[in-house]
Each structure stands twice: as structure tokens, then as C-alpha cells.
Amino acid sequence: MRRRTLALLAPALLAAPALSACGRAAGTAGTPGAAPAGEGATVYPRQIANCEAELLVPAIPQRVLLLESASVTILDALGVLPAVIGRAGSFxxxxYDADLAARIAEIPALSEDIDASGHLMISAEMVIAQSPDLVLGLPDGLTREGLADAGAQVLIPEAYCTAGEPASLDDLGAQISVYGEIFDRPGRAAEVWEQLSARIADARERAAALPRRTAAVLYPSVGGGPLYAYGAASMATPQLAAAGLDNVFAASAERVFEVGAEALLAADPDVLILLHQGQEDAAVIDEVRAVAGLDALAALAAGAVLPMLFNFTEPASPLIVDGLTRILDLREGLPA
Incomplete structure (x- = not known):
């Protein structure tokens, strides 16, 4: 499974003056395709480095197309979700909370075709027909060059194209800062990161009271396909560390890789986090149990298993802080 296509696996924060204790605030209203005014801090045109490419942003984007779901919470936290004119994939x-979910449902859906491995299926023609000026995500069949020729710049989560570099929770702050720069919301971006940082610090304090354990983060393919694990370049590793867990595959420099039953049994993690695209929890667990021999995993026997929607761990977005809280909730409910 390639890094770029994993960006479309579907494996919140909102836009008001202040976030609540859980990291959300009231959403912004507005006409799709009309981004709110910026802070006047960004000089356009602006060049933005992204995944070994350069975006040339001529002005605050007004027609944003979502081809991956993680960006939603950053856009909403910055108050620029009204700029989104369409979405494709699984959301x-x-x-999300009820308010944000309702606003996402109002955004026109171009395609919800996801293959068994979680990859979005959409044509370049359908994307170009929307006349976007910014496209978030780059599924197979689309290219930066082709979209640039149609007047659209492309932004990809850095996590999907940074090879061999260990991930850090600070990557979340960096990702939010990039969006703040693009949409001329640097002050708001700094506020969002400050409040998320406080939540991460609280989570680490909770984790300090728990015994150190091991864990693995897996993505079981639907219908008995390959089983994938996440290594050092994935947000899974720093997220687990903040929850007081050591990733048994942290020695792998890869972000994600196919893992066999033998390697997983040898690692025998205390906790399993199972990422998925919206399947029933029991079905996701059954996908793992269906792999010959994995019934012997200690985590399965102990019930130390957490099925979790993909974006709660990958890529860097405010949702990973929600995912961190979920992991800690599981840990605190397990026997010492």
C-alpha cells in the first residue's frame, strides 16, 4: 500500500474564537466556495513547500476540494471550512460532533467509491470539472501537473510523503501552521496548536500513572486481504508513546508496511489498535482473528483491542489527539 493512496483511507475542532475543553468550538456558517477573510498577515502570492513540491498560492483559496478526510478538522478549526465546494471519499x-457532521453532509459528495483497501476511486475529469483552486489529497489517477494546468494547487499531508523520518506529535503543529499560512490564519493556527498541546500534555500526565506496555497499530484489509502495520514514520508511534505504549514496530523506518502473522506473534503486543474505514468493530476484530495463528495474541485474549477510525491516528490532524484520548480510555479500563 503506497503512501499516497493511504492518504485516502478513511481509512473536531471548529472555527470559533475559543475552543472548549474537549477541543471544539462553534462552527462557522457561510456559502460554500467563499472562504472567510484572513488576518492580513500573509503576503500573496505565496510559495508553500509540500512533499518535495512547491505550491504557488495566489490568494486565499476560495474553491477547495476535499479528496481526503483528515483535512476537515484543520479547516474547521481555522474557520475556513466554508471554502470547501465538494468532497470525495469517506467521511x-x-x-465529528453532530454540528460538524451535519455541515459536512451538506457539502456535495462527488464520489464515495472506496476500494477494499480504502483507496478513493475518482477521475481527473470529475475533479477538474469542479474548478477548484486548491485540492486536498491526491489519489491515483491524478497528478499535480494535470491539476495545476487546470488552475488547482494540490496539498498532501506530509506524513504520506516523508520517507524514513520518525514522526513526532510536533508534526501536527507544523501541519496546522501550513494551513494557517495558506488561508492567512497564522494567529488562529497558533491558538489551535496551543490548545491541542495542552490536551497532549494532559494525556501524557494520565499515561504516566499507568504501567508501560507495548502495542501495535494495524490496518486489516477488508475481505481477508493483507494486514498492515505502522512504523516509526507513522503518527502511530508518537501517539502510542504519549499514551505510555511502545510501538513494537518502531524499529521499522517505514510509515506502513505489510506484516505477517509470524512477525506479529513474535512481537506479541499487549495492546492492539485496529484502524478501519467505518466497519463494525466486531468485523474489524474478526479480520485479524481470521489470519491463521493470530488467535494466540495476548491482546486478543485479554480484550486489549481498540478498533478505531483511521484518521484518529493518521495523518497529523486534530483527530489524533481525540485518538490519543481513546487509547488512554482503553488503557485505564484494563487490568493493571
Whole structure:
């Protein structure tokens, strides 16, 4: 499974003056395709480095097309979700509170075709027909060059194109800062990161009271396909560390890789985090159990298993802080 296509696996923060204790605030209203005014801090045109490419942003984007779901919470936190004119892929309501879920449902859906491995299926013609000026995500079949020729710049989560570099929770702050720069919301971006940082610090304090354990983060393919694990370049590793867990595959420099039953049994993690695209929890667990031999995993026997929507761990977005809280909730409910 390639890094770029994993960006479309579907494996919140909102736009008001202040966030609540859980990291959300009231959403912004507005006409799709009309981004609110910026802070006047960004000089346009602006060049933005992204995944070994350069975006040339001529002005605050007004027609944004979502081809991956993680960007939603950053856009909403900055107050620029009204700029989104369309979406494609899977946007499970389980990621969002009721208000944000309702506003996402109002955004026109171009395609919800996801293959068994979680990859978005959409044509370049359909994307170009929307006349976007900024496209978030780059599924197979689309190219930066082709979209640039049609007047659209492309932004990809850095996590999907940074090879061999260990991930850090600070990557979340960096990602939010990039969006703040693009949409002329640097002050708001700094506020969002400050409040998320406080939540991460609280989570680490909770984790300090728990015994150190091991864990693995897996993505079981639907229908008995390959099983994938996440290594050092994935946000899974620093997220687990903040929850007081050591990733048994942290020695792998890769972000994600196919893992066999033998390697997983040898690692025998205390906790399993199972990422998915919106399947029933029991079905996701059954996908793992269906792999010959994995019933012997200690985590399965102990019930130390957490099925979780993909964006709660990958890529860097405010949702990973929600995912961190979920992991800690599981840990605190397990026997010492």
C-alpha cells in the first residue's frame, strides 16, 4: 500500500474564537466556495513547500476540494471550512460532533467509491470539472501537473510523503501552521496548536500513572486481504508513546508496511489498535482473528483491542489527539 493512496483511507475542532475543553468550538456558517477573510498577515502570492513540491498560492483559496478526510478538522478549526465546494471519499460521522457532521453532509459528495483497501476511486475529469483552486489529497489517477494546468494547487499531508523520518506529535503543529499560512490564519493556527498541546500534555500526565506496555497499530484489509502495520514514520508511534505504549514496530523506518502473522506473534503486543474505514468493530476484530495463528495474541485474549477510525491516528490532524484520548480510555479500563 503506497503512501499516497493511504492518504485516502478513511481509512473536531471548529472555527470559533475559543475552543472548549474537549477541543471544539462553534462552527462557522457561510456559502460554500467563499472562504472567510484572513488576518492580513500573509503576503500573496505565496510559495508553500509540500512533499518535495512547491505550491504557488495566489490568494486565499476560495474553491477547495476535499479528496481526503483528515483535512476537515484543520479547516474547521481555522474557520475556513466554508471554502470547501465538494468532497470525495469517506467521511464517517464518527469523527465529528453532530454540528460538524451535519455541515459536512451538506457539502456535495462527488464520489464515495472506496476500494477494499480504502483507496478513493475518482477521475481527473470529475475533479477538474469542479474548478477548484486548491485540492486536498491526491489519489491515483491524478497528478499535480494535470491539476495545476487546470488552475488547482494540490496539498498532501506530509506524513504520506516523508520517507524514513520518525514522526513526532510536533508534526501536527507544523501541519496546522501550513494551513494557517495558506488561508492567512497564522494567529488562529497558533491558538489551535496551543490548545491541542495542552490536551497532549494532559494525556501524557494520565499515561504516566499507568504501567508501560507495548502495542501495535494495524490496518486489516477488508475481505481477508493483507494486514498492515505502522512504523516509526507513522503518527502511530508518537501517539502510542504519549499514551505510555511502545510501538513494537518502531524499529521499522517505514510509515506502513505489510506484516505477517509470524512477525506479529513474535512481537506479541499487549495492546492492539485496529484502524478501519467505518466497519463494525466486531468485523474489524474478526479480520485479524481470521489470519491463521493470530488467535494466540495476548491482546486478543485479554480484550486489549481498540478498533478505531483511521484518521484518529493518521495523518497529523486534530483527530489524533481525540485518538490519543481513546487509547488512554482503553488503557485505564484494563487490568493493571
Amino acid at each position: 464517517p460521522a464518527g469523527y
